Amino acid sequence: MVQPAPDGGLETITYGELVDRTDRCAGALDALGLDVGDRVVVESDTSADAVATILACATLGLPFIPVSPGLPDERLRAILAGAEPALYLQGPDGRRTGVDAPIGTGRFGPDGLRTERAPAARGPRRRRVVTAVDTAYIIFTSGTTGRPKGVAMSHRGVVSFLRGVRTFDLLTADDRVAGTAPLQFDFALFDIGFALSHGATLVPVPRARLTWPRRFLGFLRDAEVTHVDAVPSLWRPVLRHEPEMLTELTDVRGVLFSGEAFPPHELRSLQGALPKARFLNLYGPTEVMAISVTELPNPLPPEAERLSIGSAVPGAEMTLIGPDGRVVDEPGVVGEIYLRGPSLFTGYWNDPETTRRALVPDPLDPASGRLVLRTGDLASPGPDGALYFHGRADSQVQIRGNRVELGEVELRVAEFPGVTGAIAAVLPHDDEPRLHVFVTRAAGGPVPDAKNVADFVRAVLPAYMVPSHVHVVEAFPLTANGKVDRAALHAFA
Numbered sequence: 344m345v346q347p348a349p350d351g352g353l354e355t356i357t358y359g360e361l362v363d364r365t366d367r368c369a370g371a372l373d374a375l376g377l378d379v380g381d382r383v384v385v386e387s388d389t390s391a392d393a394v395a396t397i398l399a400c401a402t403l404g405l406p407f408i409p410v411s412p413g414l415p416d417e418r419l420r421a422i423l424a425g426a427e428p429a430l431y432l433q434g435p436d437g438r439r440t441g442v443d444a445p446i447g448t449g450r451f452g453p454d455g456l457r458t459e460r461a462p463a464a465r466g467p468r469r470r471r472v473v474t475a476v477d478t479a480y481i482i483f484t485s486g487t488t489g490r491p492k493g494v495a496m497s498h499r500g501v502v503s504f505l506r507g508v509r510t511f512d513l514l515t516a517d518d519r520v521a522g523t524a525p526l527q528f529d530f531a532l533f534d535i536g537f538a539l540s541h542g543a544t545l546v547p548v549p550r551a552r553l554t555w556p557r558r559f560l561g562f563l564r565d566a567e568v569t570h571v572d573a574v575p576s577l578w579r580p581v582l583r584h585e586p587e588m589l590t591e592l593t594d595v596r597g598v599l600f601s602g603e604a605f606p607p608h609e610l611r612s613l614q615g616a617l618p619k620a621r622f623l624n625l626y627g628p629t630e631v632m633a634i635s636v637t638e639l640p641n642p643l644p645p646e647a648e649r650l651s652i653g654s655a656v657p658g659a660e661m662t663l664i665g666p667d668g669r670v671v672d673e674p675g676v677v678g679e680i681y682l683r684g685p686s687l688f689t690g691y692w693n694d695p696e697t698t699r700r701a702l703v704p705d706p707l708d709p710a711s712g713r714l715v716l717r718t719g720d721l722a723s724p725g726p727d728g729a730l731y732f733h734g735r736a737d738s739q740v741q742i743r744g745n746r747v748e749l750g751e752v753e754l755r756v757a758e759f760p761g762v763t764g765a766i767a768a769v770l771p772h773d774d775e776p777r778l779h780v781f782v783t784r785a786a787g788g789p790v791p792d793a794k795n796v797a798d799f800v801r802a803v804l805p806a807y808m809v810p811s812h813v814h815v816v817e818a819f820p821l822t823a824n825g826k827v828d829r830a831a832l833h834a835f836a
């Protein structure tokens with residue numbers, strides 16, 4: 344791993360050192376008398392000590408719950424109430440206070456684990472064995488209802504997805520993978536497993552480097568990274584402010600993205616700056632870590648309006664199911680994505696009802712007792728059999744009774760001269776829901792005129808898909824995981 348050194352440069356932690364730190368941390372954890380299944384909250388950004396701590400937890404069968412330092416107190420309290428962890432750990436510079444007994448507290452750092460308050464006395468250990476189906480980690484996602492859902496992922500789940508990814512031979516031991524996701528996002532856990540499972544070097548990008556494009560690109564250049572893992576929205580400010588500096592990243596041979604659809608026009612701009620790089624679209628919900636890895640053509644064909652999410656990694660399967668419960672395999676026909684395979688999550692923590700709604704009897708083989716994950720995502724088969732993403736089932740919107748493909752509106756508006764990004768949303772109004780479009784423009788470029796944008800859309804799309812409001816914004820609101828926060832857009836209206 345490569346990370347900022349205390350003196351301001353970069354330091355390298357070898358695999359040997361990582362193993363030593365992991366073993367030392369495991370020894371200290373073991374001395375606390377925790378039992379297989381006892382949870383440990385790890386509050387940190389990705390660092391060698393955080394990785395050593397979560398690997399130590401995994402070795403002892405202690406499900407770790409990664410949270411990022413920026414997490415608001417009341418959100419942490421909700422997670423602590425839900426997961427009832429035995430122990431809460433933060434890094435040497437962590438500033439969190441207010442984690443009360445009976446939860447134990449401590450800090451991890453280069454010199455190992457220091458306990459501040461021992462966890463409340465546990466009963467005698469009931470388990471001696473850590474099995475593949477035990478919980479490796481619990482990722483709390485802000486469920487649509489606002490109450491956090493804990494996605495419990497087994498060791499088998501993680502390892503089987505990472506094994507599937509290895510069949511693509513994407514990395515060698517000489518590669519240096521830049522990770523940009525916060526530790527509480529399973530994209531960050533993937534980055535760790537992705538690098539480690541190839542013996543490659545993980546280069547977590549310090550969060551302070553992510554806010555300014557020049558600083559971000561400067562870090563990637565100085566750390567000589569060969570792969571950059573990031574959600575598509577992370578590239579938007581880079582493309583807007585530093586497109587030419589991007590072309591200097593001649594070491595970068597792979598760009599992996601996930602979490603949201605990469606707008607085609609923005610992807611083409613990124614590809615233009617990195618003509619030699621491979622572009623890999625990773626798709627999948629946290630409930631399976633992910634399910635598919637698809638290399639996209641560089642450059643993307645000019646007529647491409649949707650990106651392929653390919654097919655599941657070897658050993659897993661993506662199936663499209665129609666409203667009638669039958670398989671959809673006709674090109675162009677939309678169905679809901681169902682996932683099958685060993686990387687399915689165990690369930691939502693302490694929430695059997697929500698789990699039953701997600702892990703359902705296999706519609707193609709109900710008698711088998713096998714459960715499959717219904718994702719709530721829509722896709723259609725392409726002529727090549729690969730699946731093309733169509734968005735979330737619950738984000739299909741209607742205007743005056745007509746189904747609006749927000750992606751189509753966004754595609755058209757993004758072609759308007761001077762527009763660099765477009766997000767469409769149907770927002771409630773006193774009389775009827777209205778179609779709004781939020782646009783970003785080239786730095787210093789002209790402010791697109793709302794009427795001209797509407798006329799530009801009217802020229803090719805039906806009237807109900809013409810936006811009634813156009814908002815020019817500096818940047819789109821983002822979630823804690825860096826995706827466009829569509830729910831927050833109405834605040835901009």
Ligand SMILES: Nc1ncnc2c1ncn2[C@@H]1O[C@H](COS(=O)(=O)NC(=O)C[C@H](N)c2ccccc2)[C@@H](O)[C@H]1O
Nearest residue numbers: 529530533601602603604625626627628629632633732
């Ligand atoms: N490549 C995509 N195109 C388009 N929409 C997408 C895509 N990847 C997700 N999504 C969307 O995001 C949802 C999943 O959101 S999530 O549970 O927060 N998980 C993630 O976003 C990250 C994901 N678990 C992951 C972890 C590790 C490696 C790769 C991917 C999916 O159901 C899709 O709606």
